[in-house]
Every structure is written in C-alpha cells, then in structure tokens.
Amino acid sequence: MNPSLAVIFLTLFSGAGFGLMATVAVVNDFAIDGGLSPLRTAILVALALLLVTMGMVSSTAHLANPKNAWRAFTRWRTSWLAREGVFAVLFYPVAIAYLGWVFFTNTDRDGVALALGNAAALIGLITIFCQGMIYACLRTIRQWHTPLVPANFYALGLALGMTVLATSRVLARGHDLVLVSTASALLVAAAVMKAIYYFWIGAPSGTTLQTATGFTRGRVRLLDQGHTFGTFLTHEFSNSISPVRARYFKIGVYLLGFLAPIAILLLATRTPIGLTVLLAPVLAFIGIGLERYLFFVEAQHVVNLYHGRMPGPLPQMHPALRAHAADALSAGKPGRLVPSYEKR
C-alpha cells in the first residue's frame, strides 16, 4: 500500500494523543505515583489534543476532495472510517471540557474531572479501536486483516502516550521510577506485540495469482498488465519493500522505537540528563513512525496479484531461502519475485 505521510501521521499522532489521554486518566484515577498535578494534567491533555489535531489535520491532506469531508460521519453504522471520525470529533468537546475544568478549577481529582478525564480517555480508546478496525476489516489486505492490528494500535498508542507522560514526569521531578517503569513495560509490551505481528505476516497466504484468476492447474504468469505506465491501482497498491530493506527498517523500529526510549528513560532515573530525556519520546515517535511506514508498505493488496506481484515480501519462503533470495535481489539479480514491470 502507498505509505502516504498523511495516513502515517494520522495514525501515529492521533494514536499517541489518544494514548496520552488514556494514560493521563489512568495515572490520575489511581493516583499512580501520586498522580499528576492539575497543571501537568492540563499541559498533557493540551498536548494530547495537539497530537490528535495534528493527526486529524494531516489526514485531510489524504483526501482528494476535502470539501466533502464533512460527509465522512454519515455512514457510521457500517464504516469504521466514519466511526473513527465520529469518535474523534466526540473526543474534542469532552477532552476540552476536561482541560477547561482542570485548568480553571485547578483540580484534577474531583468527580467531574475524573468523569470527564475517563470519558475522554474512553472515547480516545474507542477511536484507536476504530482506527485499527479501519485496516483490520479489510479482507483485501492480508497483513491488515487481523485483530493484531487494533491490538498493535493500542499497544503503540499507549506506549507512546506513556512515554510522553513519563518524560514529562522526569522533566518535572528529575527522576521517577514508577512511571518510567510503566512506560518501559508498555514499550516492551508493544515491541512484543509488534514482533508477533511481524511473525504473523510472514506466514504464507492462501490466495495466489492461480486462485485469483481461477487457473489453478498450471503456473500463471503475467504476460502484460495492459498498460505501459502506472495507473491509480499501481500507484495506490503496488508499493513494496525489499526484504533486506524491511529488515533494516525493523531493526530501526526496535532500536529507535523501543530500546532507545527505554534506555534513555531508565538512564534518566539514575542520572540527571536534563532535556536530553526529550530524546526518548522523539526517538519513539521516529521509531514508531518507521513502524507505521512499514505497516503500509508491507501491506499487499490482493489486486497486486493481478499485476503479477507476490502478495507480500517473499512470505512463502523458508527463512534461509528468503535470505538467499534477498541477497540475490540486493545484488540486482532476477527480479521475478518482485517484478520490475511497474514503471512508477
């Protein structure tokens, strides 16, 4: 799938924003490590709103005809995209009310604050679920059609939110083992979830060009795709990544998205590192941004079969063979596995 920045930013930032809102609410609910100060709460909720807004605004860049964007809520009964829109919009009044209440009453522990905070958190979590389901409901894209997608969105959103929250606590107090540990645990959990996902998408797919065309008795090869240059379909669906590159990207995801933030946060609990701790969320965003890029670019729409492309980056092959083929590919050897007919 086309890894457009608009959708990468949408899911990345809004997921982090909703995750931040949820972690703020939970920390305050249970006064974990003493909870947050009203000012800190207000700042973090404002930050959550900012992140969500960044995501939402960037998503409109993805629309070819944004003047009709207002219609996007009408099909909430069937469309996860509409539902996402509905809940994302619902999030704003509640979250703003919460922010206002906390800011103006300077309390985040009374019943109204807790109620508003939890309501905003819940709506945010529902929105993350809707976001996950936007992808997970598509039977056309095997890499997305799995409960692992909303689960991952949750894990990554909460981990990012908690990383932001913990960073803010570290900045405020110098060091704080409880929230940092929580953030680290969520990052580890997200890393494990992602590992499960990466393992899962490597499994073979049942749909092939043979089954897609109905000619199951012989090998089927593309002779000509019927157009010399790209079309909307090839532009939108034909992106792929070589296995070697994907592996490097995944190492980047783990290093930047999970390991580095944990290390920086843990380091900050031992040694004062000042503003350097900000690197933790920044690297987490970069790493998980990479993850989101991979999420799109590794996703192979079934229509690619009709263009003679494999459903995924070499999924059917034994890992040893896969490495071999990858080497061959990187050495510019036969392009049959990832045909180069595509001109764009």
Add this chain to the structure above:
Amino acid sequence: MRLGLVIDLDTCVGCHACATACKEWNTSAITAPLTDYDPYGKEPSGVWFNRIRHYEIGEYPNNKTINFPMSCMHCENAECVTVCPTGASYKRPEDGIVLVDQDKCMGCNYCSWACPYGARELDRESGTMKKCTLCVDRIYDEALPAEERQPACVLACPAHARLFGDLDDPESTTSRAVRERGGYALMPELNYSPTNHYLPPRTRPSISTSDLPRGSLARKVKEWVNRVVER
C-alpha cells in the same frame, strides 16, 4: 434483480475493445470525464473502468495465453459500499449496481482499498472515485433503441465474450451460461459474492481420425486406380 456481466475467457482475444468503448462512453457520461494524465507525454495514464490483463498459464509448449478483462463485479457483499464513510458509494437495491455519487465522494480512496478487484480508480482532477456504472445511463435510457440498452463494453465486444444480464434470473443468458459452462467468480474465499462471473476456456474433445482409410505410403503413383468422374 442482480445485473452484471459474464466474461467468456474462451473467446476473449484481448483486443481491449471493451475497455476503449467503456472509456469512450463514460468520458462523457454520468461520472464524466475520465481524466487522462500526460496524454501525449512521458507517462500517459488515465482513469479507466475496465482493464484487460494478459496471463500465460503453463509452460512452453503447453502454455495458454489468457486475456482477462476486469471491471466492477457489482458484488452482493460490496465492502466498498460498507466502508465508505460519506455515503457516496452505494448499491442500488433494485438492480444491484454499485455506484459512486460524485457529489458526495471526498476522495479518501478507502473504498478502493476494500475492493479486491481493482475496480475503482480515483480521478485526481475531480478528486472523486470513479468506477464502472454498468452503463446505468444506457441500460435504462428509453431514448436508445432497445437493443442498445446495454453496457458499452458489451455492445462493442467483437468476440461476444461479454454477456450482460440478470444473474438472479435463472433463465437469463448470463445465468444459463454460468450454469452450463461452469462459470466462476473471482476470489470466492473473500466472500464478496461478486455478481460478475467468468467462463473458463472450453475443453474440446479430440477429433477422432480412426475412421479414415489407411493408405500405404509405398504405393506408387502409377498404380493409382483412377476413378471415373464426369467433368
């Protein structure tokens, strides 16, 4: 009623007549125009509702070339409609045709993601998703002669490899062809229940030649016995 197409892979010669006729009709029809990008330049491209791909099955010399036209299948479970957030995509209850209301579409591409058949193409100029309308503006247009109230692709197809009809009606030519020729839908495992079907290439029984006389190669020409035939 479930209107759709049946494509005969036994006779489709891959001439792209259907695709071009479609382009021609629809560039001035209800979702007009079908924009072309860089039409005289380096990478000509454009919006088409019907594309023909060509495949090779098997290996030389036992290979077969298959020409494979694909357009909207007007699925019973049209996920493209389900996922559309704006209500622009809809399936007509009366005949099952899936359409996109150009006035409502916001161009989010989501419906195209949901379509396994590559039937939807975004027009970058209008910012809206466009797709096969089954020539809804022909098939009900009473100003046209009755025999022309068919999709443009079906009218054009020189090999008559495209049949149009009601696949709900067991007696329609389309339903009968599917029944008699083992017509199949694409990617049934996805459960979209496409209306359009494909007829596989016919298998032909071999021609017996055992009833022919067996002459002898050794026979010399001069020994041929002439037959008396009046000129």
Add this chain to the structure above:
Amino acid sequence: MSAAHQGEHHSEQEIKYSTCYMCACRCGIKVTIEDNRVRFIQGNRNHPINKGVLCAKGSAGIMKQCSPARLRSPLMRKPGSERGSGEFVEISWDQALDMLTERLARIRATDPNKFAFFTGRDQMQALSRLFAEQFGTLNWSAHGGFCSVNMAAAGLYTLGYAFWEFGDPDWDRTKYFMLWGVAEDHNSNPMKIGIEKLKSRGGKFVGINPARTGYQAVADEWVPIRPGTDAMLALSMVHVLLSRELFDWEFLIRYTNAPFLVVQTPGEKGDGLIYRDEAGHPLAWDLKKEAFVNGLDASCHPALFGEHTTPDGRTVKTVMTLLAERYLNERFAPENAAKICGVPAGTIERLALEMAHIAFKETIEIPVEWTDWAGRKHDKFIGRPVSMHAMRGVSAHSNGFQAARAIHFLQILLGTIDCPGGFRAKAPYPRPVPAPGKPARHSAPNTPLDAHPLGFPTAPEDLVIDDEGRPLRIDKAYSWEAPIANHGLMHMVITNAVKGDPYPIDTLLFFMANMAWNSSMNTANIQDMLREKGPDGEYKIPFLVVVDAFHSETVHFADLVLPDTTYLERYDAISLLDRPISEPDAVCDSIRHPLLALDRDVRPWQEVLVELSTRLKLPAFTNPDGTPKYKGYKDFITYYEREPGIGFLAGYRGADGSKSLRGEPNPQQWERYIENQGFFQYHLPKGIRYMRFANQGYLEFAKEAGFLKTAEPIIIELYSEAIQRFRLAGLGLYDGPMPKERVDQERLATYFDPLPDYYEPLEQQRVDKDEYPFFAVNQRPMMMYHSWDSQNAWLRQIIAQNHLYMNRARGESLGFKDEDWVWVESHNGKIRVQLRLIEGCQEDTVWTWNAIGKQSGTWGLKPGAPEATQGFLMNHLISELLPEKPGERRLTNSDPITGQAAWYDLRVKVTRAAPGEEGVWPTFANVPPLPGAPAKPDVLRYNTRVKA
C-alpha cells in the same frame, strides 16, 4: 439513481452513420455527435462487416479526431533550409496547388515517369491509380508490395481469390479453422466474430504461429512453428493426405486443372507447359474413350492420374501425377518436415488427418438447387467444413508466394473451396485464374497509359522491361527481379530513385505512407537517402510531396505537405472497383461522408486529386472543350463510369436509384447511401452463394455485374503454367524475352516452380545461421494499426513501449532475464532493446510489436515520449537489399516471384548489453513542432457534456 440517464443530451445530439477508418477493416459506425464533437462511436448493428461490434481502435476514433498531430494547413519546406531540418512555412492551398500543378505539368509534357506516386493505406486506390494512368506514369502502386502481395498473388494465381479482402472462412458453418500467421491487424472484427461463432459451435481453432498472442491466445491448439517454414508444414500435410488417399476426387477432376496433362520434355522448349490441342484447349486423358480429349469438355471423364505418350512422341503426365510424385517424396514426410518447421511429426500428421476427418466424415449439405457451368442441375451444395486464413505471417517471407500456394493446395485437396463451411470468395471475386489484365508498359508525354499500371503477367512478354531487359518502373516491378509484382515494390522506390537505378526521377509523392519510418526497411539509411544530394547540390529526389492527415516522420522530410482530413470529415467511396468489403453472401460497398465540420485549413486528398486532374486537364477529368468534367470528388464518384452502368458505387444506381450493381448514374446516389446508413448490400440468391467458380447462375450474374468479362468457369490451378513460362525463360527454353544475367536466370529456374515447394528464405540462405541463431519477426497489437495510433491518447496508454519477446526457457538457458537490455544484431545493423521472456514464443524466434517506436517529436507526442525513448523498430535490422554477393548486382530483399518485401526473413543474434547500457538505440534527433501546432495538454478531460 433514477436520474441516472438524465444527463444525456439527446435533443442536442445527432446520429450519423459512416465507415470506420481506424484500420483497413472498414466497419460500419454509428456516430453520435454533439456540438460538432463526437459523443460516441459505436458499431452499426446493420452493417455487414461488423454487425454492431467495434474494436478498440474504432472506439478510440474520438482521440484521433482531437489529436494534436493533425496537420493544419499546407506546408512548404522553408526556402533555404535543408530537407529534414523540420523548418516549414505555412502556405495557402492556391500556392501549394499552383506549385504542384506547374511542376507536374512540366513532367507530364516531357517524361511522365519522372513523377512517381505511391500510396500507403489508401482506400481509394482506384482513384489514385486512375490519376497515375491519366497522368501517364508507370510509377504508381499502393503499399501491397510490403504488406500482403504474396497472399493476394498466390490466391489469384491459384483460386481466383485470396485471403482477407477476397475471401473469408464460412464462419457460420466451418468446423475446423486453421489460422496461419499474424492476422490481428487486418480483417479485425469479422475474424473475432467468426472465431467466437466457431468456438460456440464446438469447432476447433488451430493457430500456427511462432507467437501465442492475439487470436492465437484462444486457439484450441497452438502450433509454434519456425518462421518462414509454413510451406513445408503445409506440403507435409499434403504428403499425409496424398499418402492416405485423402483428397476430394470429384472436386479435383471437375474444378481444377489436376487432370490436365503436362508435357514432360526436360531440357526442351515447351517442357512443363500444359498439353493443348490446336485451339489451345488443355487436354486430358479420357478414361472411357481412352484418348486425349479437351479437358474443358463437360462430358469427358478425365483420368486424375496417368502418364501417356502423345502422337508426336512426347511424354505427358497429369498435373495430379506430378503433384503426387512431388509431394509423396520422403522430403515432405512429417518426420523430415519436422526438422525444418520445428513442429513434431506426430502433430503434422494428426492435424492433416483431423482436417481430413472433418472434410470427409463430417460433410455438411445445404439443400439448395444450383446449376453448374455445364448446365447440370444439383440439388444441394456439399460442404467440407474446413477453413483457413493467412496473412502477413506467411506473406512477408521471400518464400511467401509459394507458401500461400501450398496452403491453398491443402484447401483444394480437401475440396473446401467456396463450399459450405469452407473458404468462401467475396464479390467481385473469384476472378479467372490468373486474373486478366496486363500491366501498362508504355509511357509517353501528355498521354494516358493504355492499361492499368498494375496487372497480372502470365508470360515474360508481359514484363515491364525495355528491349534490353532493363526495368521500366522505378520500383523494378515486373522486371526479372520481381516478375509478377502485382502490387509494385513501394519499399524499393526511395533506394532506386536515389541510386538513379533504373533512372532518376523528379517528383515523388507519398500518400499516407510512412516511408521515412516504419514502412521502410532500413529506416535510418532511408532517412539519409531522402537527404542525399548529388554533386550538383540538388537532392537525389528533387521534390518530395507528402500527403497525410498527421505529422508523421515522413512529413518531416517533405518539400511540400498537403494536409488531408480525418475519416470523419470527408466523402469516401469504398468501392467494388477497389478494395472490396463484400461478404460471402452479399455484394457490398460503402461510403464515408463528413460528420464533422472542418476546423483547420485541410482538404480531402480525393478532392485535391480531382482538382489536380482538372488543372492538368487529364482526359478522363476534362470535357472536349477543356472545361472540367466533374465539380469535385463527390460529383466524380456519382458520374464516373468505368464501363456503361458500372461506377465506383454499385448501389442505388439508375436515374431513380432503383438499380443495383449496374445502372446509369444517379444524381442522388450519395444521399441514398447516407439514408441507408452509409452502405449498400446486395444479397446473393441462395443458389449462387457457393461453388461460384463453376456456378452458372453466379458466373452469369457476375458478368452482368461487371465482375467478370465472360461467364466461363474459373478453373482452379494447382499447376501454374504461367509460373512455368517464367521458369522456362530462366532455363533459356522460352520463345520470347529471356533474362541475360545469370542471377536472374537462376532465380527464375529455382523459384518459379509451377508446383509450390519450400525453399529457405533468400536472406537466410546468405547469413550465417550459427552467428544469427534467432528468427526475428513482428506482430501488430490488435488495439493498434500501423503507426497511426501512437498519437492516440487512449491507445497509447495501453501500449507505448515494445519489448523483444523470447522464449522463457531458451532465454534463461542463455542467462537472460526479464527487462534485460540486450543488443539485437543482424547482418544489416544492430539495435538495443529491452527483453521479456514469455512462454508463448517458439524457441528459435524473437518477436516484437511493430510500429510502436517513433521518432521523437512526431505524431503530436512530446519530446521524451516513451515511443521514442523505449519503443523501437526492428526495421533498422532489415535491409531492403539482400546481402551482397561477389559478382552479382544488388538484389531486392523480396520474394523473387512477387517482389513482396521479405521483412519477416530476418535472423538475429541477441547479446546482453553492458552494465549501464540502457535505453533504446539508435535514437533519432527530436523533430521540431510544425508551424501552428497546437499545445499538447498535460491533462485531457474530454467530455461532450461540457461545452467546448
């Protein structure tokens, strides 16, 4: 959406009927017009050719109509600029025609042959031929010499009709259809309709072709054959049929020259000629009388086989005996043929037997009474439902004439000629074998020719050579080098004119022929020749006039450009006197008429030709008092009569339009055609639809309609005495002109075989097959026609780059992979192209789509268009001349019998390009835009709903 169709502006639309010209198939079209723009082009359901369907080209006519490549006004090469620099100035029509008239008048008054007029995809050849004839130049022909003359000539010298325009399989009844070679770009829709009919009836379709694309894709059996070996395959099947006595005795005896006796006196004059009585009648041996009798006598009982001695002591054998002796030879046994064709022996035998089974065991009958030529009544037509079609794949080889004859032999032995289910003729065919009419030989100042420039030689006396044996035509057609060049040798014109061999010319006019690009062999050299100057600084071809509707590569080299209209903007007659569109059951012709108003300063070429004829006062166009006979093209078509009552259009004749085929001119004829959806068809009565070569009813009808001069039966010639006469001339055994040069003698003796045989294509005889291991051929994609479609904004989206295709296993064994850049090298040159490995390609063959490659800047394309950067022509590899041989003059790379350009004879080697060597080579300089050329849009949003 109940409002779904409300947007259609029916009230503002007009429906008009005309004839398509996106290719030469000439389908009927129904065009919806809105505000002088085309809303929709669809097939005309009532039209005999396409019956409502339309191909991709036809539907893309809209894009041709809005092509930025359309020429806009007459152009003259800028004075002082070099030819081919692309510097033009716009001039008025008056200036252009004054200039041309002055020049042509001067040539006509001195030596009319200095004007050479060659037309390409002209569909009004009868008019351009008439112009040349009236002008008095021998130097006219159309493009058949590089297209399909082998096909046409073989048919006309054997059956009296031929594939495509002259005959069709009986699609409604045939049960077995064998397609030989490439056919996709011609006979487009009828063949697709027919294949579907055949398949839906359960018939079998066998495709014989080195590549499995196009129609071959849906073939029930694909027979990958080595290019150029079709004759051997066909004759090996003949071997199988003969060896098992599987042939139609009655058919051969009654309708062919199989029982005629042939004189066998090797080394003597008269050897190999038909044994005739004093009146010239061919003799046969009567089995009842046991005597020589007139073989044309209806009551004789001729022996099919036998050898006899004539009263004067000469040995004679029947044609069939010679045929059996020839083809029963082990040389033609399937196992030996297999080594040449690459088709397994078992397959050859099985295919022959399958056809025999269908012909003889699945015979069909149509219970219709008919009378044969001898007046005998029959109560039914007997059909042997095997049919065939062949086109360029067989034709464009230097052995194509004999290969096409060999294919006809199969059909004749099986008795499938013009019978139900067989291969049927289309009016005005069949014609006598060989067709009447000899080529014109004499040209004189200010004098029309005494015959058509093209004709059908049957003996060396008919050649167009001078007393010394030198060619009289610029293309050397009808010379010893190409004695029965029925369509001329357009591919040799530039080369010969530049060499001044046989003589220099003054003015060369090309109509609709892209001779500076894909229609010439050896493209780059041809471009150089067009620029070549003599020591006097004058161009070797002093004046080049190009008539076209679009900015082709050839326009770029013109001194004068006369812009034509598109097919939607003019009157045209698709005439029975020309290239017919008849169907087997009906005599048909059709017209075009202007559907759209002109938006540029262009004129229909036909109109210009009539005006030029008038200005030059050519007799057929001028009254005795010097006034013009015709007001213009439309008027000319209405009133011109070739013979009383026979004009260009056969329908709605007679003063009131009530007469068909023959009748006095009807002033309202065009209007009647327009009312009748642009075509005319005369359905043949059922009793004259089959066996027309010997069907008395038909023969008499054809005589009345002007198709035939007499109602004599047409005798199918298995044995070609005409060909043998040329062979005798080569052997020095002819009473008449004989060639002086050894090479001509050898060619005549070797290739002018009265019975078809296989010989290795000429170029291949001269190249090292180990060095050049691959055969290289071209095919045309169905959605494109010649070079015209590169400009088509829709069609070029489908294909704008061609690849070289190679068999996958063969390619992999040589270390190639998909998308490799490779060098392809022939004896004549090399090109760099991109490779694709496919299954559907014979192992020893590489092929590509023809005419995708373009010169940058032409055809309305922007610089950098992939047609110029990634598309390529194979033409660069092909020479118009055979490889040189010491002590021999340079010979045309053409069929030695017909002069058909042998552009499928190519052999090449393929090697991987060095790393970094990418992109096609050679490339050509970008052609600058013409004056007034419109801007090329970046985005095209064609839509008749929006007012222009």
